[in-house]
Amino acid sequence: MSQPDHIHLMDVQMAVFHCADVFLKQLMVTKLSQCQFALPLLVPHPFTRQTEFPLWTFRQINKSWRIRNTNNEIISQTQPIYKTQTPMVFFFRFGSVSSSKSQLMNSLINEKHNTFFHRNCPGSSRTRVLMDGVEEIAWFCPSGNNTDKFTDCVAFCNLHGDAGDHEKQLQILTEMSSDDSTITETGKGNYKIGLKDRNQSDVSEELRRAINNCVSESSSTFRLEDVSKHSDNRVDEEDDDDCRRGRAAAQQMMSLLEKKHPTEIKESFLPHQGKLWHQWSQKNRELHRPRADETEMDISGKQTEMKKVREQQHKSDITEFMKLLIKEMNSNSGCKMYFLKWLRILMDEHTSVDLSALHHKYDEKWSTVLKLKYHYKSEQLRAEQTELEKISKDLQAANVGVEHIIREIGQIYESCSSVRKNKKDLQIHFSSLPSLAAEMMICGFPLELMDGDAAHVPVIWISAVLDQLIHKLGDQRVFVLSVLGIQSSGKSTMLNAMFGLQFAVSAGGTTRGAFMQLIRVSDEMKTQMNFDYILVVDTEGLRALELAGRSTRHHDNELATFVVGLANLTLINIFGENPAEMQDILQIVVQAFMRMKKVRLNPSCVFVHQNVSDVTAGEKNMEGRRQLQEKLDEMTKLAAKEEDCDAECFSDIIRFDVYNAVKYIPQLWEGNPRMAPPNPNYCENIQEMKETIMAHASKSDGMMLKDLKYHIKDLWEALLIERFIFSFRNSLEISVYRKLETQYSNAMLETENKLHNKIENEAIHEVKEKDLQRELKNTSEEDNIVRETKRKLNEILQQRDLKKKIDAQRTHHENTLYEKSKELALKLKDKANDEEILKKEFDLFWKYSVMKIIRDTPAIRDIDIMRDVREILSDFYESVPADQWRDFFTVLSYSDYVKVKKPSRIAGAFANVYRSVKEKLGSILCREDEAQIRSLVTDVSQQADRIIQSYNISKGGYNKSYVHQLIDYIRARIIDHQEGRVKYVFKNEFFMDLFFSISKRVNKMITDQHRLFREANDPEIYVEKKREEYYSIFQKYCHGSASTVIFGKIICQKLKEPIEQSVYKKTARDLTDEIMKNCESLNGNRANLEKNILKTLAEQEDFNKYVNYIHNPRDHFKSFIRDEVSRYINDKFSVSVLPKMKENIEQLQQKIMKAAHESTQHVQVNSVGLWLKSFTQQISNELIFSEKDISGVKHDDVDDINLLEDVIRLEIQAMSGISSRFNKKTFSVIMNYKFRPDELLIDHFCQCCWVQCPFCKAVCTNTIENHHGDHSVPFHR
Secondary structure: OOHHHOOOHHHHHHHHHHHOOHHHHHHHHHHHHHOOOOEEEEEEOOOOOOEEEOHHHHOOOEEEEEEEOOOOOEEEEEEEOOOOOEOEEEEEEOOOOOOOHHHHHHHHHOOOOOOOOOOOOOOOOOOOOOOOOOEEEEEEOOEOOOOOOOOOOEEEEEEEEEHHHOHHHHHHHHHHOOEEEEEOOOOOOOOOOOOOOOOHHHHHHHHHHHHHHHHHHOOOOEOHHHHOOOOOOEEHHHHOHHHHHHHHHHHHHHHOOOOOOHHHHHHHHOHHHOHHHHHHHHHHHHHHOOOOOOOHHHHHHHHHHHHHHHHHHHHOOOOHHHHHHHHHHHOOOOOHHHHHHHHHHHHHHHHHHHHHHHHHHHHHHHHHHHHHHHHOOHHHHHHHHHHHHHHHHHHHHHOOOHHHHHHHHHHHHHHHHHHOOOOOOOOOOHHHHHHHHHHHHHOOOOEEEEEOOOOEOOHHHHHHHHHHHHHHHOOOEEEEEEEEEEOOOOHHHHHHHHHOOOOOOOOOOOOOOEEEEEEEOOHHHHOOOOOOEEEEEEEOOEOOHHHOOHHHHHHHHHHHHHHHHHOOEEEEEEEOOOOHHHHHHHHHHHHHHHHOOOOOOOOEEEEEEEOOOOOOHHHHOHHHHHHHHHHHHHHHHHHHHHHOOOOOOHHHOOEOOOOOOEEEEOOOEOOOOOOOOEOHHHHHHHHHHHHHHHHHHHOOOOEEHHHHHHHHHHHHHHHHHOOOHHHOOOHHHHHHHHHHHHHHHHHHHHHHHHHHHHHHOOOOOOOOHHHHHHHOOOOOOHHHHHHHHHHHHHHHHHHHHHHHHHHHHHHHHHHHHHHHHHHHHHHOHHHOOOHHHHHHHHHHHHHHHHHHHHHHOOOOOOOOHHHHHHHHHHHHOOOOOOOOOOOHHHOOOOHHHEEEOOOOOHHHHHHHHHHHHHHHOOOOOOHHHHHHHHHHHHHHHHHHHHHHHHOOHHHHOOOOHHHHHHHHHHHHHHHHHHOOOOOEEEOHHHHHHHHHHHHHHHHHHHHHHHHHHHHHHOHHHHHHHOHHHHHHHHHHHHOOOOHHHHHHHHHHHHHHHHHHHHHHHHHHHHHHHHHHHHOHHHOOOHHHHHHHHHHHHHHHOOHHHHHHHHHOHHHHHHHHHHHHHHHHHHHHHHHHHHHHHHHHHHHHHHHHHHHHHHHHHHOOOOOHHHHHHHHHHHHOOOOOOOHHHHOOOOOOOOOOHHHHHHHHHHHHHHHHHHHHHOOHHHHHHHOOHHHOHHHHHHHHHHOOOOOEOOOOOOEOOOOOOOOOOOOOOOOOO
16 A cells, blocks of 8 residues: 555544444454443444434443442442443544544553554554544553552543534533543643653643642543433434343333342242252262162152252243243344343343342352351351351352343253153243254354253253254354463463354353354355354353362363363463363363263364463473373373273374364453553464464364264263262272272172181171271271171171071971960860850961061161172172163174284284274274174183072071172182283173173072072061961860870971972982983983983074074084983973882881881880980981970970880871972972982083184183193084
8 A cells, every 4th residue: 555545544444434333333443442442432423414312332332440438348240331420531632733643541541551542653644534623432440459540430532533513522521520631732621741852751740630630629520321421412222222222122121120139130030940950960979879779769759850940940930020021032023132141231230239249248258157167166157157158158059141041041942851741831842942042152252062050951942953953054164272270371262262253251151061062154254164153162261269179070070071072173272381180170081081982072272381481382392292291191091901902092082183282362451450451462473373273274074063962962961970070089099999999899809708717607796896807907908897797797696596596496486386276275175065266266376476586587688780780790890881781692703802912012003903904894803803802701600600509598588698708709700811811801890791691581580599598587477388287286276285295296397398309308409310211312421411402402403592592502502412311391390300219218207217216215214305316316317307306395294205206107198288389380499409310411412622723613621620731522513
């Protein structure tokens, strides 16, 4: 541009101002104010010359300052500038003077900054057109220091041009000013200051003193809104019909709030986002993170509670305040944007005074708390801290803005959507509500993504809004940019400066949450980018001091993981050059990503160091960058080790280029923040930062809006499920915790096992803390382990004692029933012939006795194996969620459960290439590896069955320690396997899924055995079985039978059950021998058995059975043996099984009668006690029966042992009918599991080597398990 054509820079500004719409004008003036430049106050129209007062442009400007009161106390104030009353100094000139008026004013306000543009500024020219007659205004805001040039906030107005040519502006301002400063060649006034040949510094100082004197003497004040009262001015917002209608609608809403304190607004006018929404959010978290002991019923109960909360939320009335808002937002009028702007302005105005008072009150109370902490006054301190918490809650409640109103709309929508019904007082259908929020986003308003108060993402609402965005814009492609940083590190300011956004900027703000704002990519930029919009996600500051604590750490880590996982690129904002705090958070983010296996993540990041004064920091700090890279890689490796992940460096999880993705930005302000202008270098670096972002963005395809919706949902679901890592500071803490967790588990289990054996052997009868401390003297976690182990071992003791108590009480109850029935019989002896009376009296006696027995006997509780499994795993392996596992026995390939062992040195490169290729092909295991693992799984599963069977739960009941022992066994087998000659190691999921699958499989076996234990020991069931026996004894007493006869009958009754068990056992053994002789498939060795199995497979032609035989030969053998035995028993039951049982009964009867006879001959004196001792000893080899079984039955009056022998002989012979109760169904059910013929045969044939050839799957023929030497087969398949 040639010199004559040079355009005055301020004319350019004013040209843009005149051409802009009202919203751009407001944005321009707001940005000028932030940059500490003067603002247009009175603007002549370039054609009509009518003066316009752009009051609307000042509505978003707030000013803060600090003054000292008469007590020399500093008072902070923040006010909207259009309402602020301040002294005003008006500068104007007549004629032409040699000195610059604007430059002189700058020296009064800030010598280092050109608040007012003047003739000596770059870009100035001798002529100007649009700037002439413009009245500008700026404010001086003191900081409360002694160096302040003015002690209070003062407005400075500057009329550009000759005042004689602009009488209207001159008249208005002189009427409103506290002091007029006229610059002329000569003039009159109260103060005269000569300018000719004077130093500007001296002139400024003298002028400052004069202004201070005038201001202190004047009582007049200036307020921007009062300028609109002058009829000569055209006021922008009064001449715009849409602006007036928008203001009227906003004022109508605000009139409802006038009588309410800001702390009551949310509760009174926004009820849907209050307690009910918070309760639902908490229940939703609990639902996704179930406790280990929770059942399906508990989970269903929570779902029901959540539904009830939504129904209550739906029943909440929509307030008149919200009805007005929805009505206005749903209208088609052009004043909607004005309405939202006015609503924000008026709400800020309504709450600002009370918020300032609360902040001041909080500061005072905090100072009091600090003093009390110093003086150790605990009681008073607690009271003051409680008061401080109350003020903090009031601050949170009083913080009300447009975002909370939109949140209320969101919760109205979610409650209606959940119950699928419109609210009766909602004037439109609820499905229209997301459209309102979508329109706001398109117009540039931020939308709350994560509720800052509930720390929850309203997924239903966000999804609906994004659906409406797709409906209005089409399924556009977006690039998601997020920012993350410590509180007050300049995140929002950076985004606002970079993209011209409107995120809330508040130093030290404590609002929590995340907001998203949509930016359209210009047509010229679309040629360079692969997307149509940028979605910017801003987060509130992390590590807020006001919210310090473990819950805040959890929230911060969760929020950080969410926004980094959501974005294509995240700006990691760091205040200064030390990234230590953000590194801790990033470690948690990285580890969380490693655990999110179901969410597709492709994040990247740029580190932004703000407030770095040295402009050459980027070049100087290469060593710092190297250390940053090493630190990030180191913590990634640590996290990868913990999570069984193959990541080697930070960039494997979050893409990061240490050379191009670390930026340094200087501090924003130059000097005192209240009057300091922005640092020009800051703006330049922000522009460079923007170019870096665009360079990253140009290489990204972003994501479709529809995909973004699903991504938000999936990511939030994954975060809700994660219950473990967010509570930790960094990965090192997690690693240390897990090591302690393992040591704790091992120490506890070792101690439990030692003392459990002593309990079983009845070596100890009570677990005392000193016993545990002796076992744990070298353990650092002694106190906790002692407490927990004592509890568990005492449970085992209680169970053992319970079993003993049950046995003792059963004997006692039997004997008591015997004696009581005897007493009753003696009373009714005279009515022995009336059977009806005897029956009635006995029934009453029996009913009362049974009720008493039930009341006195401790109940045997039901068991839930899977609940115990989850509970134990959550105790010892809290880091692994116990509610996510796969059925291991249906897995086709184990590649997802392993990772390749890390090779060393030269082999590493080849192994990494091999691993990479195999992973791309979908597998890192060869067929041999798969076979090895399948064999391990099969063997572990079968051994687990044996371990469970060995516990004999049907006799002794179930104990939780069995689950512990199963865990130890499975874990030991896995460790042994992966430490062998294999090229892989197992991930944590291998153990978890294998253990859960085995537990699920043995669940029925354990539950059935415990049911048998319960049925055998339940007093009601057991005693009811004896009813007829006791009634028979009762009848005999009534009819005068001798005590010896009745005692003999009692002995035989008690012998019945042992006889049955002995007969079963002997018959099973005999039958096993017979089957091995007569059954073709089972009458030889294992080779013969296998031949018959193959023959059967060929006859059946069932491919699935072939597959099962090849992959699980031991299981197939067992199944085949069981089928053969079952078939033999069914076919031969009447001709072989029953005759054997009858034969065994007869043999046993003979032995019992022989024992009775020999006992009679052996006892010389007529002592029934000696006879019993001899009798029980003689039959002890045949039956499980001892003197204890009849120890409670009184036999003092039994005096004829010969008669006793005769009674037993007769009663035992009558027991031949026992066999009549045996049939095909009851034979295998009642028999003890380990004595069944099929199990005996399985032990005989399957206790051998089962190792398979890795190539053809042929099974080793060696008959010794774990044999020495090589495996062998006669021929390969």
